[in-house]
Amino acid sequence: MKKWIVPGFLVLLTGCSGAPVKDVPATAPSTGKLVELKADNYSFAPARLSVPADTPVVIRIHDASKLIPHSFVLEGPGGKVIVRQELAKSGDTMVRLAPLPAGSYVFYCDKSFLGSSHRAKGMEGKLEVTPATVPPR
Numbered sequence: 001m002k003k004w005i006v007p008g009f010l011v012l013l014t015g016c017s018g019a020p021v022k023d024v025p026a027t028a029p030s031t032g033k034l035v036e037l038k039a040d041n042y043s044f045a046p047a048r049l050s051v052p053a054d055t056p057v058v059i060r061i062h063d064a065s066k067l068i069p070h071s072f073v074l075e076g077p078g079g080k081v082i083v084r085q086e087l088a089k090s091g092d093t094m095v096r097l098a099p100l101p102a103g104s105y106v107f108y109c110d111k112s113f114l115g116s117s118h119r120a121k122g123m124e125g126k127l128e129v130t131p132a133t134v135p136p137r
C-alpha cells in the first residue's frame, strides 16, 4: 500500500506549486550602488530606473502589498532573465546585481491571478544601464 501513497503525495506537491518560474539568484556583490524601488498592487515606482554600467547595484524594493504576493524579474536586452526574486510582503527585499553592460533592461512582476498577469496590470518598468563614462562635449 505504501507504493500508492508516495506517488499520490508527489502529485499533490507538484500540483500545488504556485510560481511558474524558479527563482534565479543573482551573483551577489556585497556592496553596490543603492537604488530604491517601491512595489504595490499593481505598479513599480519609479517605473524608470537608471544605473551606471559595469557597477554593482543593489536594488532595495519595498513591497507595500499586504496580501498579494509579487515578484521582481529583470530581463536583459536579449530577453534573458538576469534575476528573479520573490518580494517580501510589507517589507524590503534586496536584489543584488552584478555589474551590467550598458543597455535597456525591463523589470516586471511575473505573478498572475485568475489568468490576468500583474505585468499586464502595470507592474513593469525600465532599467536603463548607462555607460559609466560620459564622453566630453
Ligand SMILES: [Cu+2]
Pocket: 069, 070, 071, 109, 110, 111, 118, 119, 123
Ligand atoms: Cu505582482
